[in-house]
Amino acid sequence: MRARLPDIAPAGSPATAPRTFLRAALAIAVLLAACSGEPDPATTPARDPDASAEGQAGPIISIRSDPETSAVPAWRAPDVPVDAGNLAQRKQEAAAALEADELFGEADDAIPLYLALREHAPADADVATGLERALGAVLQHGDAALAAIDDDRAALRRAQEIAAVAREVAPEREAVVEYLARVERADAAQQANRSGERALNARKIVVAGGKGAVAHFREALRLRPGDARAMQGLAAAESALIRQAELAANQDDYAAAEDWLAKAAKVRPDMDTAADARERIARQRASRVGNLRDLGLAALTREDLDAARRHLATLLRIAPAGDPAAVELRRQIELASHYGLFRPGQAFTEALDRGGRGPEMVVIPHGAFRMGAADDEADARDSERPSRNIRFDRGLAVSRNEITVGEFRRFVTATGYEARATRRGHSTVYDERSGSLVRRSGVDWRSDYAGKPAGDQLPVVHVSAQDAAAYAEWLSEQTGHEYRLPSEAEFEYMLRAGSQSRFPWGDGAPPAGAGNFTGALDESPGGRHWRNAFKGYGDDAWGPARVGSYSANAYRLHDLAGNVSEWVADCWHDSYRRAPVDGQAWINPGCADKVVRGGSWASSPEQTRSAWRLGSDRDTTNARVGFRVVRQI
Structure with a gap:
């Protein structure tokens, strides 16, 4: 043939x-380091980004x-x-x-x-x-x-x-001359590729004078645009630089990691690979910071302050300046002796004497804050002033959520207790037809905001201040530990959760998912909208929502600023003059009016402020007020 x-x-x-x-x-076959010849992060040290990185184990490519x-x-x-x-x-x-x-x-x-x-x-x-x-x-x-x-x-x-x-x-033919030139360029491109691959395996990735792998691969692309081998070589070079960044990050050297990433970003600037790696390392760094914080807090539960301080030292070395995790751990170490066997952020439930368990509690850190409205705060009232500094000498356990219908039902079933609305046969509910709160017969703690049967995971409403205190007393009897309503100072402290702004989240509208507030985007079953609401906000609820439906605050507590307002232990006073300076409840024996704190699903933005407070008859029951409990630790 x-x-x-x-x-x-x-x-x-x-x-x-x-x-x-x-x-x-x-x-x-060019195999990226992730597939072949990858250095072992446990044995290969991170290198200076300006060095050639020669002598490391294993080839970058085969x-x-x-x-x-x-x-x-x-x-x-x-x-x-x-x-x-x-x-x-x-x-x-x-x-x-x-x-x-x-x-x-x-x-x-x-x-x-x-x-x-x-x-x-x-x-x-x-x-x-x-x-x-x-x-x-x-x-x-x-x-x-x-x-x-x-x-x-x-x-x-x-x-x-x-x-x-x-x-x-x-x-001499022009077509032949042009073809020979094309062949020469292709051959030179392949020679540049070979030089790039040798430089890559020698860890000479980016070298001054154009002798590094990246320069060789770019020369190949200049000679032969679109050369797949050169593009693959650049990808391998980029991957090798990113790997060095990862190795540096694994050794908590995030400054070196950023230097490596900066070099990687210049290899293929039109690709997102280096940016994606930067995000991964940032997440790793954030995770590492969070892990060190958690390790430090765990050491505190063992009362091992030396270990906690070691974790803090590492955290301070790798975390960005002012990182809240470092601030938190340092504060917890300084105050660890005030928590006993508990730790800040710890969640727990306690067994009840007659079976079952009490509400989930979260330990919030002790500390100090400024209570009340600032002198220049918009919509503030005289009853919210004078603002004053409050310090708590011990931590406090707080129910993560508002007490639910199901939790209150367990109390009533166990004791036969008759709540105020049950005894008098009515409470105040929301009326869709008028858009107002009206009195309705046959409504008590078993009812929702509109007077219909309430689900067990809804916050209990239609309860008086005395009903709330009776539930707390029952928990104390069942667990052998002191449960009670929070003081007004304790409530504002846990509501602010470290903030001093007008609202717990800042000074503007709440962020998405922050809570159940009056939002301009909310709509009632009958198509009503709020006249006075947060612009641009919606929470998909009209009336109280299931507890825990929205984001927790910094102390891992839900619904303090919204969902339902809450009874606290204090008697009502027109201002904070002569109020206790230690954060204890301000109680006058026999007082008729109690304090309600925290916004609700039907509160105006003004009433959702951190400093907002209201005096109400202790026997009041309605669709907007519930409660939560605290426990001494």
Whole structure:
């Protein structure tokens, strides 16, 4: 069978090698560090980003030799005898070989035949035309070989061998000169790729003077735009730099990690890889900071202050300046002796003497805050002033949520207690028809805001201050520990949770999911909207929502600023003048009016402020007021 130059196979399929190119084709496989030769973060130290990082274990990529990297020898046409007797036959043979795309592999292929014919009959127009067509065909095959370099590493060798043929046939022809230049550029690009891969494995990724891997791969792309091998090499270089950043981060050296990431970001600036790595490392850093904080807090529960201080020292070294986790842990270490066996943020429930468990409690940190409204606070009232500093000498356990209907039901079932609304047979509910709160018969703690049966996970409403205190007393009897209503100071302290702003979340509208407030986007079942509400806010609720439906505050407590307002232990006073300075409840024996704190689902923005307070008859029951309890620790 007569040999001919084959078509170049499409991407992803092998090419059929011609007799002229019976050489093994080896492909280079560039495997990113994540797949092959990845340094072990436990044993490979993070390096200076300006160093070449030589001497680290394992290659960054795996490299196999390019096929036939030796120089392609010059092509010489085989001798083909032509004389007057066989001239016509040779012309027919040449035309047939050209038609069959049998171009130069053997003496009876088109180009050797036409060259011999041209030597014998230089003026023959048919010979000149045939040779021109054969040259064009071989150049087309050469261009196809160049186009296949990304998928077939043997293609460059074929293109070079075709170049040798074209150079012998018509070295001065413009098409040949241009083709030879293309082959030269492709060859130089592959040489640059090889240099880049060697530099990459030598950890010379970014080196001054253009000798690093990145410079070599960019040179390959300059010579041959879109070169897949070069682009893959840049990806590997970027990956190696990111890996160094990860190694630095694993050693808590986030400054070095950022230096590595800055270098990685310049390798492929149009890609998001380095930015994604920066986000991952930032999350790792945040997680590490949080973990150190948690380790420190855990050490405090064991009363191991030395361990807690060691964790704090590491945290301060790796955390951004002013990180709240460091501030929190430092505060907890300083005040650890005030918590006994509890720890800040600890959640627990206690067994009840008659079975079951009490409400979930969360330990909030002791500390100090400024209670009341600031002198310049908008919508503040005289009853919220004068503001004053309050300090708590011990931590406090607070029910994470408002007491629910189900929890209050357990109390009533166990004791037979009759709540105020049950005894008098009515309470105040929301009336959809009028959009107002109205008195309705047959409503008590088992009812929701509209007087319908309430689900067990809703906060209990239609309870008086005395009902709330009775529930707390029952918990004390059942657990053997002191449960009570919070003092007004304790409530504002847990509501603010470290903030001193107008609202617990700041000075503007609440962030999404912050709580059940009066939002301009809220809509009642009948299509009503609030006239005085937070602009742009909605919480998908009209009336109290299930407890814990919205974000917890910094002390991991829910619904202090919204959902339902809450009874506290204090008697009502028109201002804070002569109020206790230690945060204890301000109680006058026999007082008729108690204090309600915290906004509700139906409170105006003004009434959702952290400093807002209201005096109400202790026997009042309605659809907006519930309660939560605290426990001494």
